[in-house]
Amino acid sequence: MFVPNTKLALRTAKQRIPLLLQSSAPPRRWQSTVEGKVEPPPAGGHLPSIATSKMLRTTRDDALRTPGLAWTDDDDSTGAVRNIVGGRETRKMNMYQAVRDALSIALAKDDTAVVFGEDVAFGGVFRCTMGLAEEFGRERVFNTPLTEQGIAGFGIGIASMGHTAIAEIQFADYIFPAFDQIVNEAAKYRYRAGGQFNIGGLTIRTPTMAVGHGGLYHSQSPEGYFMGASGLKIVIPRSPIQCKGLLLAAIRDPNPVIFMEPKILYRSAVEQVPIDDYTLPLGRAETLIPGADLTLLSWGTPLYTCTTALSLLSSPPPALAPLVPAALRGARVELIDLRTVLPWDVEGVVASVERTGRLVVVHEASVTAGVGAEVAAEVQKRCFLKLKAPVKRVAGWDVPAGLQYEKFNMPDAIRILDGLIETLSY
């Protein structure tokens, strides 16, 4: 339960986190959109949106210096990695264009690669495969009949022959007919064959998460359902640069990967994306904002909501100000993008929580048995003596994603803010 008495919260905060008060460093207002101005943004006015998010790398230089980016150059026969940035180009892309770019590279470089799924040939309902059929032929980029279990099984068969299968399930909400193929076949393929067979060439792309008006069957975040299926990897990118690098890594990873693309970001997230072939590491989280007082962990769309909450925490609008203890406004919150949900970067997350002593996990899926449950269990085991507050999960309630109720079901900025205040002032 949260503490509605702000005076109490403030007092508790002072008692529990003297470090914050003593900190000489000015509070980091990295999200402030109007730098140098003192007036706080009006509620819902100047708050960071996806389009204006500082998380997005909108200059060439910034894009080319994306942490962890590994170039996969054609002339790379020596095995030496050229980490040269000079001479490389970027192009402005939104996330569906970044997907398309990654697929185009995969198809061009690997003759065995095929791309298929419902409505893929005309470009896909989210335009991720636009023009690929024309560029690479209908034999390599093709529509399938409407059968998710068929699509997954077909992909497994292709991959079992050593080919590269890049399948699309049109919405993550519709992945469940393929659950058997994914959980009982794809995940166990290598193990049951004693390592003789594998389907590492399989990647299943699927649009995920809420958009604000999707209702029960176009809003879900089903990543948690696959957490028990060892043998699979689950990757969720947050932006165009991330999407291209992680998707290429997923396609080339020696394991079947479910690649869940937050669909609200397809158009809204725009970055300068390096046009060369590159990958970003799977199984590695990325720290987006360093901090020492609390670790805020998320993936996909809610990362943007997290930055809004951080903005509310550091500079609350007047109406909210009485509810945000002044002592907490300078809190340095470390924001981490988990990126790979399975197997997740326990080392990176634990290292952060060891420093901060506080963890808030945010995801859109229902709280019960969501990915946050697994993270919380592991963190409390490994960081038990370092924790200054219980691990907090801010997530969807244990109800389906009702259309008209979405604003009160999804973890929005105010609920994250409240979770931050509660955890900081515990």
Place this chain on the structure above:
Amino acid sequence: MFRPVRSIRLPLHTAVKYRALATAPKFPVHAQGILPTSQSPIVSELQFFNSVTGGAGQIPTYRVLDGAGVPIDGAEVPEINEEFAQKLYEHMQLLPTLDNILYNVQRQGKISFYMTAYGEEATIIGSAAALAPDDEVLGECQYREMGVLLWRGFGINGVMAQCFGNQEDKSGKGRQMPMHFGSPQHHFHTISSTLATQIPQAAGVGFALKRDPARRDKNVAVVYFGEGAASEGDFHAGMLLASTIPSPTVFLARNNGFAISTPSSEQYYGDGIAARGPGYGVDTVRVDGNDILAVMNAVKEAKRRCLEGGRAVLVEAMTYRVGHHSTSDDSFAYRGRQEVENRKKIDNPITRFRLYMESKGWWSEQHEEDLKARLKKDVMQAFKRAESLKRHDLRELFTDVYGGEEPWNIREQREELAGLLKKYGQVWEPWRNELAAFKDGGEKVGGPPS
């Protein structure tokens, strides 16, 4: 006005790709015995087959009225009087009236989603009219079965309430996207966005009907689905179950040529959906889905056979999706404008039936004008009313997850949200604005379980 043509030569989209060789098995004049425990004659000739028609042609399409609304030779016109014919026509016309207005309402951002039924009016209304009002309908798969509910008296207000998700929406209390109707009173099971899931459920519904002495000789289950949904495993499971475990279920495939962008020629290689029926031992018919009288006859007979044999029957209605898949789709990205225009003009199910009615002296230009004006007025009135109503209580976010006792997690989360609303509901602008849309303003979220 265009001149209707009597014989429609526009090739059916499904027939675009004629299969090179359709071969049926040949039966020997002198069988060399029968395979034990079967009726399969033993032959010495090695033969493969891929057709159920017994020849190179495709499965025929049943039709009553030609393109000009004139009964074709030998066709049996169902016995309908002027009043009933007008009721059929009014309901057919109501669909595009609703579609025109709600499509634009969606474009204005007042509702989140919409799906039109343009071009499929005859299949929907004709099948609805052939069924009893208490036959159990499972409509889904393309969410285009609104007309069945309207035929059963669901009312325009009910449609609007669901599309707006307001406090009068009984279908799902505003929880589902527009077009996801449901009404036990009208024997219409609530629609789900997932494709084909309700096909095996329909077999179960049929089975339950058969076990109910009060309904076993009277009612059937009917499930509507598109030719795209018929590719899902659930279609095969449903057909198999309703034939193997005898269950009176009518499987009604609306083959409208497209699953979003995927044409039926890429959906299946065989002879449509109808060709699959015999594989399950199911009585099957293909009908011209743009001919309301043919659809009525076919569905009526399907139901009769269903009740008589107690097993599944498959009806494949051939039609054409004139509209986009939904408001999220622009179909001109994958099909020609002219193709759609041609279909609208040459093979319009509403026009075809109107011409028939005119030939009987049951309809006139005046009737048409009056009807269109009245329908438009009714729909606009219902739209304005629905728009002004608030949503259900916000508390409904947490209800109906379980029946019986409210589990601890739901109760605690409900109380947690109530606490958050108390704290931030009036000072956090996005919440304040949103709360105003709910009947209870969020006040009823907390408190003891209902």
